[in-house]
């Protein structure tokens with residue numbers, strides 16, 4: 001007996017893939033062991049397991065219950081989805097040719113299975129049969145809500161269509177997912193393909209010292225002398241705002257605004273095809289357009305409501321924008337896009353004697369994190385502790401745990417702060433494991449912030465601090481969600497509600513009581529001076545009209561592409577249409593090679609299609625919600641507890657409107673956003 005067991009173990013070890021860390025979900029996650037060659041075997045293993053579970057689900061003869069119809073259904077693809085979320089994440093932050101190749105093989109397989117599962121009429125029949133039982137009719141609270149959400153998902157999936165139309169839906173979803181992957185890869189490759197080398201320091205007049213040092217370090221890392229600039233935000237942004245060298249700004253600007261718009265990284269045909277397929281999909285599913293499909297269950301409800309919302313904001317913002325534009329054009333009459341940030345910065349400097357670089361020494365990353373963790377301890381009574389010696393996917397990635405006051409573990413999360421060529425641009429939060437009934441969650445936040453200088457210190461801009469708070473706000477939404485059902489926990493809320501917890505956090509970065517806890521000068525140890533804080537807040541809304549127009553431009557382009565736009569001569573190609581549309585929102589001339597749709601990953605490679613408006617929509621909510629903190633002294637445990645109880649802990653257990661009203665005691669005040677941004681006429 002003993003011998004046999006050993007033999008069995010040995011033969012298992014000899015099987016290919018036995019040491020594959022993706023076959024089983026183990027915590028802490030084995031990031032350091034996952035290799036590209038594990039991806040496809042692991043996905044095949046989980047697909048096989050999911051298919052076996054699907055067949056077992058359908059073979060059931062017992063009468064339907066919550067456990068055998070809802071819980072068992074959700075279990076079918078759970079391991080597959082969890083594993084694939086790790087792979088997708090790695091492909092976004094540690095992309096390599098080998099990993100990308102494996103991902104591109106695995107992704108269509110996963111997508112096909114999940115799309116087919118969502119459209120499986122036999123599974124739906126059992127769920128529907130359950131919904132008609134007395135047990136289901138008697139459900140209350142989150143369980144009742146989840147049944148409603150599940151039936152809505154089925155209705156919207158196309159499961160009731162004819163077999164031929166269901167096959168068509170599957171085909172469309174499959175191709176859309178492929179286009180999305182290709183779009184993201186083109187954007188990353190195209191961005192990485194650009195580097196600008198400057199030999200002579202004299203050509204860098206105006207550029208702040210940290211930006212020069214970073215450019216020199218970047219050149220050195222490539223084995224070249226001089227200064228190297230890229231399109232990664234920490235490299236690009238200071239050049240656009242500070243470099244006196246218009247030719248340098250122009251080169252980088254032209255490269256940035258035309259990312260992925262020419263072969264070999266050309267997203268234009270992908271955009272055309274994506275829009276076409278989304279139109280077909282919406283039609284097949286019975287919606288007038290893709291925006292109506294996307295917004296149906298969100299707070300906005302219809303594409304038209306989104307258009308009205310954005311149009312109204314545009315009208316209210318325009319007078320402020322026109323006034324700012326007139327001032328700007330006095331300095332930059334040529335209306336070049338590469339002049340906008342530069343002269344805006346100059347005007348801000350003149351008016352407030354304040355530039356964004358001045359704050360950098362006060363926002364060293366470690367201290368900023370300590371301050372942020374202290375804030376959430378005061379607001380919610382939670383403790384964030386760094387975890388040492390857990391595997392991470394890159395040496396600079398950190399891991400943390402979050403505990404409640406009572407010592408209960410709430411979540412683990414990873415934080416990946418700095419840009420790499422193998423990493424997507426932007427900032428995001430992701431959920432890797434959503435717990436239920438108090439089981440801890442696992443999530444992550446990703447930024448592309450200013451990397452550490454030669455002294456090993458990452459000195460951030462205020463904007464980067466704000467982004468850090470934003471992503472951490474999403475993370476809290478996961479960490480503090482406490483419902484009994486994992487699929488309703490965390491950020492699974494209506495898309496136009498999901499930015500409330502994140503944007504709410506940004507407000508705290510403008511509060512003196514918060515900043516004074518951590519903003520001290522990195523070299524002198526001097527606390528952020530009152531005078532500098534005053535300048536920073538005075539300058540806060542400088543250019544608010546223009547920056548709001550910038551966001552409205554993206555929101556409007558997104559919603560119109562998914563409502564009005566038709567592929568005919570009137571509208572032109574999506575890239576021409578995009579160029580012409582954004583002109584209305586820009587003080588600068590849009591150049592012929594700019595391609596606003598080519599590097600719009602939110603809507604073509606992320607989940608924001610017909611959803612970009614959500615930022616503005618949720619800004620109304622967060623500006624309004626923050627007034628409650630403000631009127632209770634900002635760092636208020638009482639209001640924090642209420643926000644946690646009414647919003648953060650709830651996930652999607654009730655409709656978004658209800659959650660908001662529970663917290664505020666009333667409906668949202670649409671004026672809150674304009675007031676906070678200083679976009680109201682002063683009497």
Ligand SMILES: [Zn+2]
Pocket residue numbers: 470474499502
């Ligand atoms: Zn966000």
